[in-house]
Amino acid sequence: MTYKADDTRYASMKYRRTGKSGLLLPEISLGLWHNFGSVDSMRNQKAILRRAFDLGITHFDLANNYGPIPGSAEENFGVHYKRDFERYRDELIISTKAGYHMWDGPYGEWGSRKNLLSSLDQSLKRMQLDYVDIFYSHRFDPNTPLDETMGALATAVHSGRALYAGVSSYDAHQTREAKRILAGMGVPLLIHQPRYSMFDRTPEQSLFDTLGMEGIGSIVFSPLAQGMLTDRYLSGSAPKGSRAARNHFLKTTQIDPTYLERANGLNNIAAARGQSLAQLALTWVLRQPTVTSALIGASSVKQLEQNYAALSAPTLSVDEIRAIDEFAVHGTGR
């Protein structure tokens, strides 16, 4: 059936300004790292994407290598885009990245100009797009001059293949340098994509301060710690079909007694607020003023809807944040 977006899609989603830019992003964005590859059901993908857009989620995040197989998430997204979303192109923020291994030989990964721009051209073809909204350097390359990597991002923007430039998993110093170099080329550094959750608090050390001072936005990935900050594993085992059961980036060995004690402690705090653990985890990352958007994954429409409902929760009190700190311990579940 032809898809027509819900007329009420902008009624309740909240949008935050990305740093000091003109771009607003939804408080929850959807990533296509898992569940959108060639091994996954196209029907389920279609349902998740349509529901997301109907809920006001205007931002879909991809990377060249998402799958499996690598590239298939972009290819599948292209199919969904052509069928359902092409006429809504100006209402969508679509991002992709390059930097991790994508093809054989010396040019298939890291931060060279050759890798980034070839990869971007491949991504545009796979997604059947004329341009992406945000193009990221997926990881810092210690062996390529940062001027070269940022030069490739600037070319992507100047050539019209991308509207904005971003970096992912750069540390605070690398981020400041990236911003300085890009500014010299007339391109602002729009956004940083770091991992951040109750169980990975690395950006609190200095990155968030830097982003705040530099006026750069942030979209935090894996805010649910890949599912460990949901009710998925609270009983101590991995249900069939879950990411840990599939042993794909998450392993059953991560569900250890320390994890279970902390996750259940957080779950009790969530319950006292009338929230699920996943909802509390999202409310918690969004309490940071430098966080523009929480970048979630979902394997079903039901998960997506549950997570979206976190946005109607009351903000966390000082006492609640203090109580959470006891269980939100960096490094849990590694």
Ligand SMILES: NC(=O)c1ccc[n+]([C@@H]2O[C@H](COP(=O)([O-])OP(=O)(O)OC[C@H]3O[C@@H](n4cnc5c(N)ncnc54)[C@H](OP(=O)(O)O)[C@@H]3O)[C@@H](O)[C@H]2O)c1
């Ligand atoms: N820049 C980078 O280097 C980088 C790295 C990783 C990710 N990312 C981006 O961040 C996005 C999100 O990453 P992520 O998928 O790890 O995020 P996440 O939101 O922490 O985890 C998503 C997974 O948690 C489970 N889940 C979600 N909601 C649930 C709910 N309400 N109840 C129970 N389980 C629930 C699902 O796993 P099940 O399969 O078990 O159902 C889902 O696939 C990616 O798609 C990608 O766009 C970027």
